Amino acid sequence: MANYLKAEFLKQKHRFSLKLLWLSPLVAVALVIILMGGQYFVEGAFNWWYTMILPGTLSMIIAFTVSAEKKHNHHGLFSVSIDKKMLWISQLIMNTILLLSANLIFFMILSLVGIAIGVSIPFLNCFIGSFVLFVTFAWQIPFFMFISEKIGSFFSIMLSLLCNMGFGIFFAATRLWYVPFAIPARLMCPIIKVQPNGLPLGAGNHLGDSSVIFMGIMITVALYMLFSAITTLWFHQREVK
Numbered sequence: 001m002a003n004y005l006k007a008e009f010l011k012q013k014h015r016f017s018l019k020l021l022w023l024s025p026l027v028a029v030a031l032v033i034i035l036m037g038g039q040y041f042v043e044g045a046f047n048w049w050y051t052m053i054l055p056g057t058l059s060m061i062i063a064f065t066v067s068a069e070k071k072h073n074h075h076g077l078f079s080v081s082i083d084k085k086m087l088w089i090s091q092l093i094m095n096t097i098l099l100l101s102a103n104l105i106f107f108m109i110l111s112l113v114g115i116a117i118g119v120s121i122p123f124l125n126c127f128i129g130s131f132v133l134f135v136t137f138a139w140q141i142p143f144f145m146f147i148s149e150k151i152g153s154f155f156s157i158m159l160s161l162l163c164n165m166g167f168g169i170f171f172a173a174t175r176l177w178y179v180p181f182a183i184p185a186r187l188m189c190p191i192i193k194v195q196p197n198g199l200p201l202g203a204g205n206h207l208g209d210s211s212v213i214f215m216g217i218m219i220t221v222a223l224y225m226l227f228s229a230i231t232t233l234w235f236h237q238r239e240v241k
Helices: 002-012 017-036 042-071 073-079 086-118 122-135 139-151 153-171 180-192 212-236
Strands: none
Touching: 002 086, 017 042, 017 086, 042 086, 042 122, 042 139, 042 153, 042 180, 073 180, 086 122, 086 139, 086 153, 086 212, 122 180, 122 212, 139 153, 153 180, 180 212
16 A cells, blocks of 8 residues: 555646645635735634635645546556555545645644734634544545546536535535535534634524534544445446546
8 A cells, every 4th residue: 555655646746736735725814814804814714715725625636636547547557457446545545645734734824824913823723623624525535536537527626616615605504514515614613613604603603512523523534434435446346448
């Protein structure tokens, strides 16, 4: 597995994916400063991050990975004696690591910029929020890898943005918050104290109920494992083209 992962990360060196890991968090923080004048800095940055920028970033990273592999026909590895499951799993793990990296970089940039402009940063809550976003978005990696392979990268990116922005905002504040795309926005309510529409969460608001955090994490972790297993089996059974 180590050799497979090493090969996958070597392929990333000449792709735009690694630049996105830094560019996307900078855009999220810059939007808050430019459009909101730094007001509600933490709440605004997180809201831009998980409603639009993180879904777009993740879907593009996946699309770049899948389209490059398809362009080179998986570098001819299907025609040799090689474990196709390991190929797919290594890409899953690599994209998962990139997702984690993007969220940690977002936390770091948010904290540094906040300190620089004199904003009080709740570091623990921001770190927890960033890590929870990683966990609750991870299930989308095998899902959109499959969509990109079967239908195409452009469709995958558009579907990701539509589902995350549409379902995420619409269902997060309702009883149907457990719709997978809505879970990240719902869990940010008690952690970051921000509503799905980007407004600060007022005292006594039912969205501040932290009991949803455990269930939301369990749902998304289960989906990550389920979709990873299903798509790995599907990829293993693919024929050489």
